[in-house]
Structure formats: structure tokens, C-alpha cells
Amino acid sequence: MKSLIIAAALLGLGVVPAAAIGPATSLAPVLGAHDWINGRATAAETGGKVVIVDIFTFDCINCKHVTPELQKLHASVPPSELAIVGVHAPETPYERERPNVVAELARQGVVWPVAVDNSFAIWNAYGTTAWPTQLIFDKHGKLRKTVVGEGYDSDIESTVKALIAE
Numbered sequence: 001m002k003s004l005i006i007a008a009a010l011l012g013l014g015v016v017p018a019a020a021i022g023p024a025t026s027l028a029p030v031l032g033a034h035d036w037i038n039g040r041a042t043a044a045e046t047g048g049k050v051v052i053v054d055i056f057t058f059d060c061i062n063c064k065h066v067t068p069e070l071q072k073l074h075a076s077v078p079p080s081e082l083a084i085v086g087v088h089a090p091e092t093p094y095e096r097e098r099p100n101v102v103a104e105l106a107r108q109g110v111v112w113p114v115a116v117d118n119s120f121a122i123w124n125a126y127g128t129t130a131w132p133t134q135l136i137f138d139k140h141g142k143l144r145k146t147v148v149g150e151g152y153d154s155d156i157e158s159t160v161k162a163l164i165a166e
Contacts, residue, residue, distance in 0.1 A: 033115035
């Protein structure tokens with residue numbers, strides 16, 4: 001009961017213990033995606049790095065607020081230490097259309113690989129419940145933190161730095 005109360009409190013803060021999210025705790029669901037924009041994320045490219053998987057939809061205002069922090073991390077942390085991988089899970093029919101996704105990612109300056117998840121296979125594999133969600137994996141590919149919502153930039157940055165230092 002105590003762990004349920006703690007989990008509920010953390011959910012209210014937007015931070016969820018990795019174990020509370022769902023069955024997938026590795027990078028396998030995202031790396032298994034078939035449709036990619038900006039290149040494809042692979043085990044070779046993510047191995048040995050901290051990885052942020054950003055589950056978003058391009059027209060979500062909260063998702064748009066997270067993008068600048070991810071861009072900042074992408075620019076400031078060496079690519080040998082951090083990989084960012086997007087998962088676009090559409091909310092509306094307009095967001096399902098690949099050309100619209102490509103155009104909007106370019107407009108927003110998203111340069112990292114983005115898996116197109118129109119079937120919500122990746123979303124469901126991680127037990128995702130809201131946009132945006134960031135899954136933070138350690139250098140061994142183990143899910144260490146899940147952040148739901150926006151406004152947790154310093155928490156994401158400190159988690160990334162701590163995992164890099166491990």
C-alpha cells in the first residue's frame with residue numbers, strides 16, 4: 001500500500017518510477033520500429049550511451065515546450081554520451097500523415113531519429129498514457145526514469161548527467 005501511495009504522489013509530480021510504467025524496460029520496442037524520419041536509431045548507435053526516448057505528437061503544445069530542452073541537451077552533451085530518439089504517436093488524423101510529420105519536425109528543428117508510431121505499438125509497449133513522455137535509459141539500455149508532461153527540464157538534465165557519470 002505504501003508503494004502505491006508513493007507512486008500516486010510521484011504521478012502527481014509528473015515523475016514516475018520506471019517500474020510503474022509498463023512491461024517494456026529496454027530500448028527494444030523503439031529500436032524495432034519500421035518507419036523512421038531523420039535516419040534510424042539502431043542498437044549500434046545507442047549502445048553505451050544514455051538514451052532519451054521522447055514520445056510526442058507534433059501538434060501538442062506541451063510536446064513543443066519539451067523540444068527546446070531536448071535540443072539544448074542534444075547540442076551540449078557529446079553524441080558519444082547521449083542519444084535522443086523521438087517516437088511520434090499522433091493524436092489527430094492530420095498528425096498521422098507522414099508528409100505533415102516530416103514538415104513539422106523540420107519546422108521545429110528536430111534533427112534526431114524519430115520513429116513513426118501511427119499504430120501506437122511503441123506507445124503501448126511502454127504503457128504510455130500521455131503526451132509528452134520521456135523515457136530515460138542508462139548506458140546499458142535499462143529504463144531508469146520516466147517523465148510525463150512538461151516543465152521537468154532540470155530533472156531530465158540532472159538525470160542524464162548522473163547516468164553519464166555512472
